[in-house]
Amino acid sequence: MPLIDMPEFSGDLLAEFAARRTERVNTPVIQPAEPFLDMAGEDLRRRIFLTESETGANLCLRPEFTIPVCLRHIETATGTPKRYSYLGEVFRQRREGAYEFYQAGIEDLGDKDIASADARVIGDAIGILKALLPGRKLGVTLGDQAVFEAVVSALGLPFGWQRRLIHAFGDMAHLEALLERLARPQPVTGLYPEIAGLLASGNEAELVSRIDRTMQETGYSTNASRSPAEIARRLKEKLELAETRLDGTALLLLREFLTLQLPLADAPAALAGFADAAGLKLGPAAALFDARLAALANAGADLSAMTYRAAFGRPLDYYTGLVFEVTEAGSPAVLAGGGRFDRLLTLLGAKDHIPAVGFSLWLDRIEAVRAKQ
């Protein structure tokens, strides 16, 4: 690439990507904005550079690579497994740093051996950073949403409550608010007596037709997004969930789990100990966690130098399992961040389920670390 303002270590980086048997792809700088806003939510709108085409389509400057790389994969329909790499500029409004900066990374699509694919991308990220930052000590932190899901499920909470907690995973304030509600359930109030009666007698058919009638009368039916059956079903579920109380012991367990932070090498024993003491079975999630660690150790990673933090997650609904971050040891600046996003390709329109894991490198921060010798 002839750009003269590329990071000076771009050549080394591309050589690393090639040695790691990835296919380098490029994506247009100008992207349709909808997929980003749809996947990451409206919050992203303030942070990206939006514009409009002459025909009114929402466009933006590429704010990251994962979504464009995945969209490109779906469009080109070249099958899996695939290991893509990218290196290019992204555009984002940040509190600190320039609005345009370089990112590079790897997206590993379609490998059904989850544990080894997870271990491979962590190894890729660390390996590349070690090559770019020789002699620097790195800090690696791992989290795993699947383990949290297993804990929540083992506590025997109703499915609706599990969904709420899993959805909030990674957002500690939101999670705390939910735990507070579980500790002190509030009964549902304000229902019309007639509706409350229908719910109490379990007459769901009549409830649905009541809702339907009101929708017809108020002219709302024509364009209603939520159907009478959906509203009735959730109303019923809401009443059930409102009665759910998590006893003090279970709440303490959940809180204790969320505070776990320890060397990764000790994490399997700690999780097993936690599960035993709590009388919980973590099942396949724990097995996958251990398998990932075994794969990492096999690849020569030093597990005692990495950290497992149980509450580490990303509150977006396409992340499914592993999340990880690499920093320079003792510094908060994230040099590489990644994770598993098994739901993303389906959400973007892929017909088949495609497991996916990847990471991106913050090249401006890496450059800054290289500069301070």
Add this chain to the structure above:
Amino acid sequence: MSVITIALPSKGRIKEDTAAIFDRAGLAISAVGNDRSYRGRIEGMDGVEIAYLSASEIARELASGAVDFGVTGEDLVREGMAGADQRVEFCARLGFGQADVVVAVPEIWLDVETMADLGDVAADFRARHGRRLQIATKYWRLTQQFFSSQHGIQLYRIVESLGATEGAPAAGQADIIVDITSTGSTLRANHLKILSDGVILKSEACLVRARKPDHEDDPRVAQIVEAVRGVL
């Protein structure tokens, strides 16, 4: 001494109510030139100019620091700039132009009374309907802050609405709305209800000052603020 510019609403009830308060505060405004002029001055106060602007332009001019004071709705100021409290000072709440910015959903959503309920619905909206929950509003910023920072709700889409927002759910343009209401009657007429914890902002007309360093030792600035506060 530099000129102090006060931006006041150029039409409607809010213009009259503002003029009445300034009058009572001893800051009688006279038009420059003819009655329909968009410039004015305060009798007996030198170096103070009045600029008549639309309410939303006043918020914008305060954000850019092009005017020193403005009278406009708190909703427009907070929607118009990030970090409003660092950039402007709300000197006085004037007691008129009251309106709440609220989250309203179809009345028939019997299962949705709180923001937490809405969070549940938004979380699996895509799985059920193949798209995110859509919110019609002209308040992008206030909606984002309220939904994500205060209630942890990320997954929704904003559909820009420049008028008749209350009609959007029935017309199928959006599922719910964030809009301004004073009595709630338009919402009720459109079969919408306000969530019990869905009041984003209780807004009213305010005297707002753009925070500028040279205001600190300018006696006219303190004089204007105190005069208005004194009659409320």
